[in-house]
Amino acid sequence: MDRRELADFLRSRRARIRPEDVGLEAGTRRRxxxxxxxxxxxxxxxxxDYYIRLEQARGPRPSRQILGSLARALRLTDAERDHLHHLAGEPPQPRPGPPQDVPAGILHLLDRLDDTPxxxxxAKYDVLAWNAMAAALLPGLSRLPPRDRNPLRSFFLSPQSSRLTADGEYGSFARTSVADLRAxxxxxxxxxxxxGLVNELLEGSELxxxxxxxxxxxxxxxxxxxVRHPVVGPIELHCDxxxxxxxxxxxxxxxxxPGTPAYEALRLLRVVGTQDLTAGAAVGEQGD
Incomplete structure (x- = not known):
């Protein structure tokens, strides 16, 4: 346990929180x-007294319960919470699972990207939210049940995946996606x-x-x-x-x-693509 670094960390995080952020009156006498x-x-x-001793690097080693309470009180991010545990010499507990709630700011960003899928x-590749251009580029996405909106499941459990090698676009996607899922x-x-996803893919996909x-x-x-679109045809795109x-x-x-055939294809999709051009395609046929 590094008491001095722990004390510095607590002081710095305390200083950045406004009283109104946690439901307290700001008042006029704060220096x-x-x-x-x-x-x-x-x-x-x-x-x-206990908290003051922690900030003065005089406190005892905090328990997991204390660290969890401090993380909530100081509104720490997951990364900051883990760092707090490491400073206290207490390995962080595994996170319960990949969060499913998409931040409101990200949803607003999707809506504003009216020309970009x-x-x-x-973290397990479940698609949680998308914009109209994504639905146009990946026809059928909006009608899929949540479980099927996972490109790893549709990619690795398709009959074609058994014929892929490590070379080429699809082989590269397979390798990097598996490494990402292991992380x-x-x-x-x-x-x-x-x-469950890992076990399902291990059982159903030799690749x-x-x-x-x-x-x-x-x-x-x-x-x-x-991306091989059923109406527009193949579109070479940057995937960021x-x-x-x-x-x-x-x-x-x-x-x-701009000026490339792919750019013109996206412009075409922007005009007609919100009409979900086909019923048969599913998200993930291109690996995403």
Missing amino acids: TPGLRREEVARLAGMSV AFVMD AAGRYPDDPGVT FARLWAEREVAVRQSEVKV VLLVPDRDQRVVLYTAA
Whole structure:
């Protein structure tokens, strides 16, 4: 346990929280920004003396319960919560599972991207939200039940996946996706959704089982992909992945450079694509 670093961390996080953020009156006699020590102690359900000793690097090693109360009182992100546990010499508990709630700001972003297909995935590749252009690019997405809005399930359990090699676009997607899912399994070792998906793919896909046995761990990065649309045809697009760290989610964006055939194809989809052009296609046939 590093008492001094723990004390510095608590002071810095206390100073950034406004009283009104936690339902307290700001008042007019505050000489420094942030909460008072006694306010943090009250929010965390501990004695003022105990909290003061923590900030003065004189306190005993906090228990998991105390650390959890401090994390809630100081409104720590998941990464900050883990850091707090490490400073206290207490390994953080595994997270309960990938968050499913998409932040309101991200939903507003999707709505504003009226010329760019975009959707949000959680750590196990479940598609949680999408905009009209994504529904146009991936026909049938809106009608799929939630369980089937998972590109890993539709990709690896399709008959075509057994004929893929490690080379080429699809093979690259397979390898990086498996490595990414293994990283998610490490973050959520007790989540039934993650372990259930892994077991389902191990049983149903020889390709997945072979790649899983290689034990690679990685985080998905941006790439170039060819989306084969049933009406517009093949479209070569940049697939960029933006992280939402507080939710362990990704915003996937499909874009094309102006003046390219792909750019013109997206313009066409913007005009007619919101009419869900076909009924048979499913999200994930292109690997996303």
